[in-house]
Amino acid sequence: MDLSVYMNSVSVDCVVFGFNNGLMKVLLLKMKYTHEWTLPGGFVRKEETVESAATRILKERTGLDNIFLKQFRVFSEPERSKMNPAVSDLVASGANPDLDWFAQRFISIGFYALVDFTKAVPTPDYFSEKAEWRNIDEVDPLIIDHSLILQKALNTLRLQISYQPIGYNLLPDKFTMPELQKLYETILGKKLDRRNFQRRMLSFNILNKLPETKKGGAHKAPFLYEFNLENYKKALENGLGGGW
Amino acid sequence: MDLSVYMNSVSVDCVVFGFNNGLMKVLLLKMKYTHEWTLPGGFVRKEETVESAATRILKERTGLDNIFLKQFRVFSEPERSKMNPAVSDLVASGANPDLDWFAQRFISIGFYALVDFTKAVPTPDYFSEKAEWRNIDEVDPLIIDHSLILQKALNTLRLQISYQPIGYNLLPDKFTMPELQKLYETILGKKLDRRNFQRRMLSFNILNKLPETKKGGAHKAPFLYEFNLENYKKALENGLGGGW
Numbered sequence: 001m002d003l004s005v006y007m008n009s010v011s012v013d014c015v016v017f018g019f020n021n022g023l024m025k026v027l028l029l030k031m032k033y034t035h036e037w038t039l040p041g042g043f044v045r046k047e048e049t050v051e052s053a054a055t056r057i058l059k060e061r062t063g064l065d066n067i068f069l070k071q072f073r074v075f076s077e078p079e080r081s082k083m084n085p086a087v088s089d090l091v092a093s094g095a096n097p098d099l100d101w102f103a104q105r106f107i108s109i110g111f112y113a114l115v116d117f118t119k120a121v122p123t124p125d126y127f128s129e130k131a132e133w134r135n136i137d138e139v140d141p142l143i144i145d146h147s148l149i150l151q152k153a154l155n156t157l158r159l160q161i162s163y164q165p166i167g168y169n170l171l172p173d174k175f176t177m178p179e180l181q182k183l184y185e186t187i188l189g190k191k192l193d194r195r196n197f198q199r200r201m202l203s204f205n206i207l208n209k210l211p212e213t214k215k216g217g218a219h220k221a222p223f224l225y226e227f228n229l230e231n232y233k234k235a236l237e238n239g240l241g242g243g244w
Numbered sequence: 245m246d247l248s249v250y251m252n253s254v255s256v257d258c259v260v261f262g263f264n265n266g267l268m269k270v271l272l273l274k275m276k277y278t279h280e281w282t283l284p285g286g287f288v289r290k291e292e293t294v295e296s297a298a299t300r301i302l303k304e305r306t307g308l309d310n311i312f313l314k315q316f317r318v319f320s321e322p323e324r325s326k327m328n329p330a331v332s333d334l335v336a337s338g339a340n341p342d343l344d345w346f347a348q349r350f351i352s353i354g355f356y357a358l359v360d361f362t363k364a365v366p367t368p369d370y371f372s373e374k375a376e377w378r379n380i381d382e383v384d385p386l387i388i389d390h391s392l393i394l395q396k397a398l399n400t401l402r403l404q405i406s407y408q409p410i411g412y413n414l415l416p417d418k419f420t421m422p423e424l425q426k427l428y429e430t431i432l433g434k435k436l437d438r439r440n441f442q443r444r445m446l447s448f449n450i451l452n453k454l455p456e457t458k459k460g461g462a463h464k465a466p467f468l469y470e471f472n473l474e475n476y477k478k479a480l481e482n483g484l485g486g487g488w
Contacts, residue, residue, distance in 0.1 A: 163407035
C-alpha cells in the first residue's frame with residue numbers, strides 16, 4: 001500500500017445509511033487483527049478533493065456510483081487518532097510498516113450517504129476482513145470516535161428531513177404514500193400520523209400523483225406517486241415550503 | 245511568526261456576518277503588500293480543534309467571545325492555494341521566509357459567524373494592513389477561493405433561516421416584530437409580507453410577547469417581544485415547527 005499518494009493529516013469517514021422496505025442499516029467494516037468495527041473511510045489523494053475521495057471510497061466499498069453524499073461535519077479532536085487501539089494492534093501484527101503515518105493527527109471530514117442497501121455490494125478494504133450492513137439500532141461500539149460520527153450523522157439526517165426532501169433513489173420510481181411515510185418513520189425511529197403526514201407532504205408540491213393505483217394488496221389499492229424532480233431539486237436548494 | 249505550532253495542510257476561513265439596524269456587512273482584511281481583500285482566517289494549532297481555531301481567530305479579529313459560529317463546508321480544490329497571488333507577492337516583498345509553508349496544499353474549513361457589528365472591533369492580522377466591515381453587496385473580488393466561500397456561507401445562512409431560528413445576540417433583548425422582520429429581510433435580500441411573517445413567526449412558539457410596547461415612534465407603539473430561549477434552543481436542534 002503506497003501511502004505517499006495521500007495528503008497528510010486529512011481523512012474521510014463515511015456513514016452509509018442503507019434503506020429498503022422499512023429497514024435502515026449502516027455499512028460497517030470489521031478490522032482484520034483487532035476484529036473491531038469501523039466506518040468505511042480513507043485518505044485524500046494529493047490530486048483530489050475531499051468529495052472525490054468520499055465518492056471513490058464509497059464506490060470501492062459498495063460498487064455504487066451517483067449516490068446522495070453530503071459533507072456534514074469535521075471531526076478534529078487533537079487526541080482522536082490516539083484513541084485508535086488498532087494502531088498498536090497493527091504493530092503487533094507486523095502487518096504495516098508505516099506506523100508514523102497512522103500515529104499522526106488526522107482531521108476527518110464526515111460524509112453521509114443514502115443508498116438502497118439491496119443494490120450495494122459490501123466490500124472490505126485493505127485493513128478489514130469483512131464489510132456488512134448492520135441494523136442501525138444494533139451497532140457495536142466503533143473504533144476511535146466513529147460512534148460519535150455515526151450519531152452526529154444520524155442527528156444531521158433527522159434534522160435535514162425537516163427542511164429538505166428525501167426519498168429519491170431510495171424508493172422505487174413509483175411509490176405509495178404509505179411507502180414514503182414508512183421511509184420517514186424509519187429515519188426518525190417513530191410512528192407518524194397518516195393524515196398529517198399526507199397533508200404536509202402534499203403541501204410541499206414535490207410529488208406528482210399518478211392516475212394509477214398499486215395493485216395486489218389486501219386493502220383498497222393505494223394511489224401511486226412519483227417525485228416532481230424539478231420541484232424536488234428546488235426544495236433541496238431552498239428548503240421545503242420554499243423558505244420565507 | 246512561528247509556524248511550527250500549526251498543523252500542516254489545514255486552515256480555517258471565517259465569514260463573519262455583521263448585523264445592525266437593517267444593515268448586513270461582512271468582515272474583510274486588506275493584505276499588506278498586494279492590497280487584496282481576504283476573509284479572516286488562519287491555521288490550526290497542533291493542540292486545538294478546528295472550532296477552537298475559529299473561535300481564537302474570531303476573538304483576535306473582532307474582540308468578541310461567545311458568538312454564533314458554525315462549520316458549514318470544507319473547501320478542498322487541490323489547486324486552490326495556488327490561486328493565491330499573495331504568495332508570489334510575499335516573495336517579492338521579502339516579508340516572509342516560510343514560502344514552502346504557504347505554497348503547500350491547504351484544505352480549508354469554512355465557518356460562518358453572526359455578530360452585531362457595532363460591538364466588534366475589527367483588527368488586522370500579521371499579513372493585513374486593515375480590517376473593516378463591508379456591505380454585503382459591495383464586496384470586491386477576494387483572494388484564492390474566498391469569494392466562493394463567502395457565497396456558499398450566504399447560501400447556507402439563507403437556507404438555515406428556513407428551518408432554524410435566528411436573531412438571538414443580533415437583536416436587543418426586547419425587540420419589535422418589525423425589527424425581527426427587518427433582520428430576515430436583510431439576510432434574504434428581499435421584502436416579506438408583514439402579516440404572513442408575523443403569523444408564521446408566532447406559529448414557531450419561540451417568542452414571548454411582553455406586556456410592554458415600544459415608546460417613542462411616530463406610529464402606534466408596537467408590542468415588544470423576547471425570545472423564549474428554551475424553545476429557541478429546541479428549535480435550533482430539531483428545526484422550526486418541531487420537525488415531523
